[in-house]
Amino acid sequence: MAISDVASFAHLTPAQVEELGQEFDRIRRDIEASRGAEDAAYIRRLIGIHRKLVVGGRAALFASAFPPAWLAGTAMLAAGKILENMEIGHNVMHGQWDWMNDPEIHSGTWEWDTTCPADQWKHSHNYVHHTYTNVIGKDNDVGYGILRVTSDQKWHPANLGQPVYNALLALLFEWGVALHDLDIEAIRRREKDPVEMKRQLKGIWRKVRKQVGKDYLIFPALTGPQFVSTLSANATANIIRNLWSYLIIFCGHFPDGAEKFTEAELEDETKAEWYLRQLLGSANFTGSRLMHIASGSLGYQIEHHLFPDLPSNRYPEIAERVQALCAKYDLPYTIGPLHRQYGQVIRTLMRLSLPGKRAGSEPLPPQRTKRATPAELRSYTGPKAPQASAA
Secondary structure, three states, rough: EEEEHHHHHOOOOHHHHHHHHHHHHHHHHHHHHOHHHHHHHHHHHHHHHHHHHHHHHHHHHHHHOHHHHHHHHEEEEHHHHHHHHHHHHHHHHHOHHHHHHOOOOOOOOOOOOOOOOOOHHHHHHHHHHHEEEEOOOOOOOOOOOOOOOOOOOOHHHHHHHHHHHHHHHHHHHHHHHHHHOOOOHHHOOOOOOOHHHHHHHHHHHOOOOOOHHHHHHHHHHHHHHHHHHHHHHHHHHHHHHHHHHHHHHHHHHOOOOOEEEEEHHHHOOOOHHHHHHHHHHEEEEEEOOHHHHHOOOOOHHHHHHOOOOHHHHHHHHHHHHHHHHHHHOOOEOOOHHHHHHHHHHHHHHHHHHOOOOHHOOOOOOOOOOOEEEEHHHHHHOOOOOOOOOOO
């Protein structure tokens, strides 16, 4: 069985699949050839905004004993952390800006403001997740080792606690990401190399020590008598960032229409078929340009998975071309408002916390898939590309 045997693609001939792959390659070549000063200015401008938000937030917290100053400082700090983690750090570490040859904005040197070491994240995310997207048993992002997100995963009594696990993961998301590359499933199966695990744990400890020291000791201490209020502001900003990151990421691969795959579907997979798997395994959400920047441009999750190392500010124009190809080849393009996408995620998580068909009990109710039809795609103009002056 190959990815081209999946029902959504079964109407395509092998020649059409390869032709579609060439169309996607053409999009890549066009964007790579047109990268330039406007793209470089975009990322530098965002880094500048991030720094101003953080400095402003830290400054306001010197008066954090006063509720308005605490609120302002927390809000600016949370916004800065979200911007750095999502649109800056995530995308810089994907190599989207390596073409600039700027050593300060490069995937090999960037270390982001979170507890997960950059090198471990790049392995678990850039390599494992983007290579084996939504492949059960290969992509550890399918449930993050603690959640059952598809009925193809065997039910276990522990899944009854899924609502609690999900809430804790949302609140402590940066800590879950920090442990992600350890590969919880491999540890459970006693397949993890102890030497490698020790090396990874040391790296995590170094990063955690740095982050905890910065947010919960050094910066609160700098505000002197405002130590406790500053510490609470930092903790609140981190929780806000965690909740937002969790929300955005879960809406990219777990709503209706974002398919899961088996390892058998990877057999003899061509580059064109890899493109098809990224298309079907990802989901977009609609929103303003500001929302897309705050979400790391992951409202264009489909485009991000097709072209993870192309500049994120170009995703709106890429999306128009991808939608046109989906209409041309009669392929699904999963998109919807953020609240609907997350509602579908929560419904699925709650439903799959109960035993399903693979556990030997009654099968799960069929999940309805809401996708844009080819006719809808032809009439949908898509979001407009941002102007060069937009942040």
